[in-house]
Amino acid sequence: MTAQPVTFWAAGRDKPMPDIRLTQVSRVFGAFKAVDDITTVFPEGTVTCLLGPSGCGKTTLMRMIAGLETPTHGSIKFGERDVTELPPGKRDVAMVFQYPVMYRTLNVIENIELPLRRDRSLSAAEIRRRADEVLDVLQLTGERRRRIGDLDIGTRQRVAVGRAIARQCDVILFDEPTTNVEVHAKLALIRAFKEFRARLRQTVIYVTHDQTEAMTLADQIALMQSGRISQCAPPHVMYDRPESRFGGWFLGNPGMNFLTPRTRDGRLLQFDALPCAIAVPADADGELSLGIRPEHIDVLHEPAADTVPARITRSSITIGGQHLLSLAVGEARLKAKTAPGEPPKDGSTVFIRCPLEHTVLFNDGLRLHETVARAG
């Protein structure tokens, strides 16, 4: 994007954005470890999406960064500043919640200006200028005089975003802000978010269970499972090179296929869905499985090099008119996607190829850092 940086930002801020440093952070509720010994750094000026299923600890982690929850162990720093014991008001964070918290009887511009008025160092002209720029970035200029109570929840949520960014805090936290927003307003909100990111570089933590949102908005995704971060990486890396079976399964619609070996003979693995054997890497001592994404399986109507026959057990139409096929190959069950067109017949036989360059070998659920190679 080529949008100009917002002027108040360029003029008003000279200190750099802080990163967020977590050191051995845990939060225990009774016997339940909601967050379990996380040590990581979320880089300054970037968007980190905390992604994971219900109960993975993502909201608890965000609440500790906000100061709404105190860690049972560990420390949280914004840059060099230790904020572990500070209340939310002293941390220089802004928050956008699932339900926009706002003054319903005030209008849009008043809601955005209100938190700025508490800062005595800002002149009235400066407050107005910031508010106007934020309205412009979020395409809310037309709604400036409308009362919050008269707006739909999606627009209200955009005002909440505007209020958060106008404060110029070091850190902005988003807690599933699109959860209660209908689909069109959600797109407007995502677009507004992208727009403001193109112009302002605050450090953002964004909590979501929606993989599409995370893939769309994040500079890096911190994928969480059972209170831990299982992988933290840019979206395409997370998608293409998942460090764990969990990551391969969680991202993707549907997630990755996992094949278990039919036989293991010394250093050779045989899979139902592969015509050739795979060499077992030297460091593989656990339970092995081979992952491949549905879109990487070639589905052909005639046998060809490296194909094996597969039976279509079920099919449905999916994203963009593609066909989502459930396939049976020996004991293996796979999902594959094929291009829009003539629907395949359930029960018919096709020939599938799983290109090895698109496969990932997992050892006890964790990716082996070797390329998958044909044996011999």
Added chain:
Amino acid sequence: MSSVRLQNVSRLYHHVRALDDVTLEIASKSLTVLCGPPAAGKSVLLRLLVGLEQPDKGRIFINDRDITDVPAAQRRIGYVPQSFALFPHVSVFDNIAYPLALQKVGRAEIERRVDQVADILRIRPLLVKRPQQLSGGEKQRTAIARGMLKNADLFLLDDPLVGLDFKLRESLMEDLKDMRAELGATFLYVTSDSLEALTMAEDIIVLDAGRLVDANSAAALYDRPRHLRAAELVGFPRCNVLPGVVEAGGLCRTGIVNFRLAEPTSFVGDVAVAARPEHIWHRPDGAPATIRLMENIGAECVVYFQAGEETLVTSVSSPSVAHLDIGSPFPFAVSAEGLLVYDRATGDLLGRGQGQANA
């Protein structure tokens, strides 16, 4: 044999036609998805089938037997309501067993059947818990289990996965399809999510404002929806709808493309042209447009782009657009053969486009 047949069924609420002269058939042992926007009449239709309401007009048949006047308790229908409606003070086991306990089924038989359905839904460890100890997904599965427990051959599921985590929905959809196959029963499944509808459906029924606008196999309905609302409501991403005009001789003009109708028509006038995302391609020598938003789904990327006055949507493979962002040029072409033309006044299908569309 049809499992369900509605004959000219109407239901009025304070002079509003919640269902308006609906005639339809649901094939035995099918998984039929009922689609429609809010207030289309989906839940009303389910309530009529369960027997919680009576039609003002028309007859309802189940397994070819007229059950219009049969009381709810005597209809052998499994029902999974949208709200879980669990009893908070008794265990998950007793919640699930409730319909059988009502029928005075023996304890051993109840245990056998509860265990069976709990295994299918993978909630066996939850049976001793109370509903308030369950997560949202677990409550939902408990509600589904209770609905599935009855010895019925027709099950009605009213948006059973709404609000659940994406991944949980993905696996529950598979489970429900397996369950339908195992039970050999008919499922009538309501959802407001268009991708869920396509994933689940063998057959699809589309309701809009109380009227049946289309019913067909999922593949046929997706390929050739007979009403504009069916085109709009079934498919993900949602299909593009362009205002246009058909001139004498079958030439259709829109702000984006001009093309000929494949079938001869005497129609002349205002139309709505539906273009599915897969009929719009990113092509270097195509018509000029600019990206407004990109949503990364993983394998696919949904691209919203501005072409003249229109915002269009298409889905493309993610790697093919990895270098693009909001504001990037996005030249595109349209396949006229994929375009469907509807009478703008009635929403009825006039025909398909043909040949190369000039953008």
